[in-house]
Amino acid sequence: AQRVTQPEKLLSVFKGAPVELKCNYSYSGSPELFWYVQYSRQRLQLLLRHISRESIKGFTADLNKGETSFHLKKPFAQEEDSAMYYCALSWITGFQKLVFGTGTRLLVSP
Amino acid sequence: EAGVAQSPRYKIIEKRQSVAFWCNPISGHATLYWYQQILGQGPKLLIQFQNNGVVDDSQLPKDRFSAERLKGVDSTLKIQPAKLEDSAVYLCASSHGLAGMDEQFFGPGTRLTVL
Numbered sequence: 001a002q003r004v005t006q007p008e009k010l011l012s013v014f015k016g017a018p019v020e021l022k023c024n025y026s027y028s029g030s031p032e033l034f035w036y037v038q039y040s041r042q043r044l045q046l047l048l049r050h051i052s053r054e055s056i057k058g059f060t061a062d063l064n065k066g067e068t069s070f071h072l073k074k075p076f077a078q079e080e081d082s083a084m085y086y087c088a089l090s091w092i093t094g095f096q097k098l099v100f101g102t103g104t105r106l107l108v109s110p
Numbered sequence: 111e112a113g114v115a116q117s118p119r120y121k122i123i124e125k126r127q128s129v130a131f132w133c134n135p136i137s138g139h140a141t142l143y144w145y146q147q148i149l150g151q152g153p154k155l156l157i158q159f160q161n162n163g164v165v166d167d168s169q170l171p172k173d174r175f176s177a178e179r180l181k182g183v184d185s186t187l188k189i190q191p192a193k194l195e196d197s198a199v200y201l202c203a204s205s206h207g208l209a210g211m212d213e214q215f216f217g218p219g220t221r222l223t224v225l
Contacts (some may be wrong), residue, residue: 034213043216044203090211095158095166098214101152102152103151103152
């Protein structure tokens with residue numbers, strides 16, 4: 001079955017430190033991977049998707065099909081990066097399906 | 111563009127009572143989703159509509175949950191009767207529904223507490 005695993009519930013770093021939020025998925029076909037973010041008191045929103053290969057707010061994520069991973073990285077964390085991050089896997093079976101991981105809370109301290 | 115609207119934002123009920131949630135998606139979005147997010151977990155899809163037709167309700171507890179999307183626009187999700195384990199945030203999302211992998215736009219959610 002399709003599944004997304006985010007092994008860390010909480011990741012706490014200091015401002016300026018590198019950040020890596022881990023995401024592993026299980027899917028045998030060609031997946032589309034997303035990172036969604038929820039800042040405090042805001043709604044869940046798309047951060048980035050692997051197909052666009054963009055860097056958003058300094059974050060990047062590379063799809064590694066061999067390791068079935070899609071880790072989110074940022075070289076220098078900022079306090080405003082503190083939020084809940086969800087990795088999501090999407091595929092199409094006649095219509096689009098999306099499954100979320102359990103999320104990782106990133107806390108960036110000054 | 112205006113975002114996805116949901117109401118109410120908060121609801122407290124006793125077990126065995128009924129409750130309904132409302133969602134207004136982004137104008138022109140063909141696909142509408144209802145998710146359940148239990149504390150400490152990621153959103154779990156309950157039901158997905160394409161226009162006013164259901165395309166996926168495999169994880170909807172149909173003995174107590176129901177949803178409809180009249181005229182392919184607004185949607186309501188109902189729980190009758192509620193159980194303690196239904197306490198969660200109920201998220202509505204919408205997407206264009208075009209071919210391919212759409213971005214989903216989320217509403218603020220309704221936080222349901224069942225006592």
